[in-house]
Amino acid sequence: xxxxFQIGAHQIGPGKRITLDLSxxxxxxxxxxxxxxxxxxxxxxxxxxxxxxxxxxxxxxxIEIIRRLVGLRIxxxxxxxLLTVPxxxxxxxxxQSRYLPDRRDLxxxxxxxxxxxxxxxxxxxxxxxxxxxxxxGIDLHTxxxxxxxxxxxxxxxxxxxxxxxxHAFGSPVILNSDLRxxxxxxxxxxxxxxxxxxxxxxxxxxxxxxxxxxxxxxxSVMRELEMLPPRQRKxxxxxxxxxxxxxxxxxxxxGILRSLTALGDHVKKGDIMAMLADPFGEKTExxxxxxxxxxVGRTNLPLVHEGEALYHLxxxxxxxxxxxxxxxxxxxxxxxxxxxxxxxxxxx
Numbered sequence: 001x002x003x004x005f006q007i008g009a010h011q012i013g014p015g016k017r018i019t020l021d022l023s024x025x026x027x028x029x030x031x032x033x034x035x036x037x038x039x040x041x042x043x044x045x046x047x048x049x050x051x052x053x054x055x056x057x058x059x060x061x062x063i064e065i066i067r068r069l070v071g072l073r074i075x076x077x078x079x080x081x082l083l084t085v086p087x088x089x090x091x092x093x094x095x096q097s098r099y100l101p102d103r104r105d106l107x108x109x110x111x112x113x114x115x116x117x118x119x120x121x122x123x124x125x126x127x128x129x130x131x132x133x134x135x136x137g138i139d140l141h142t143x144x145x146x147x148x149x150x151x152x153x154x155x156x157x158x159x160x161x162x163x164x165x166x167h168a169f170g171s172p173v174i175l176n177s178d179l180r181x182x183x184x185x186x187x188x189x190x191x192x193x194x195x196x197x198x199x200x201x202x203x204x205x206x207x208x209x210x211x212x213x214x215x216x217x218x219x220s221v222m223r224e225l226e227m228l229p230p231r232q233r234k235x236x237x238x239x240x241x242x243x244x245x246x247x248x249x250x251x252x253x254x255g256i257l258r259s260l261t262a263l264g265d266h267v268k269k270g271d272i273m274a275m276l277a278d279p280f281g282e283k284t285e286x287x288x289x290x291x292x293x294x295x296v297g298r299t300n301l302p303l304v305h306e307g308e309a310l311y312h313l314x315x316x317x318x319x320x321x322x323x324x325x326x327x328x329x330x331x332x333x334x335x336x337x338x339x340x341x342x343x344x345x346x347x348x
Contacts, residue, residue, distance in 0.1 A: 015043040046080025053140040057092020058203040062140025065214035110187035137195040146301040151200035161194040168224035169217035172329040243314035257302040
């Protein structure tokens, strides 16, 4: 039998679901602001998993992932507790901005402070009310504005628990990512809570491919944690491939970018990835791959200055293996190849 779950003044009994609002600092117009949370408490005890999105207010794919996730019928068989926070940075979300009104990056403000800046207070509230009540976490992100990310998991691959969950998630690429000071992942690690960061798509845009992959990945992690019953797959899923290092390929000059390389492409050292030219085409320069790898991120804006990041290139022992995993992944989650969750029409 399950147990009641306490958050704030609310007590959620076994088999119950509640949507509530955590009060955050009001606007200077005297308008109240709150952080929306939905808690689903299973009929039986188990892990307590938080899913967070929009820590950067313009990264909206995660909001849609959570909306689809909480509507799945399989959650009626949930063990443990699922806490979903679709909009952590409410202020940035309303303003379609990555940042908070105090111009701080919330994901560089954890674990926060009860008496600090607006960003610090929001981070502190999230840590105290959400993280401290959980055993595991998944934080949903996209690339920054005008950039696009291939669906990927970022975590510490040398940590046995996060490695296990990262492989269970099933994205084609796992990037080993060191902890950054002030990030949620760093703060949660100090609590001893395993957390994954899922990246997919771009800011202020829905990406159907990344959304489907995110929903399916979270469900797979919940199965791995035994929060949901196991699934018998008709055929084995392609194993994700781990990249221990990645680097940005940067613009050798300012100009207008003509990209020859798509997200997910396998490039070899010395390949021409793009052409850069001035508006008259009088000065043209090629963008050359500095090493072999897979493009896991890229800019979508063709107007670039010298030194700007153009392509995020991840290094793998056998890039051709990654290419195979990507092809299988695209077949499974592509909009033209059936629905990962048939009850949801694709966003087009």
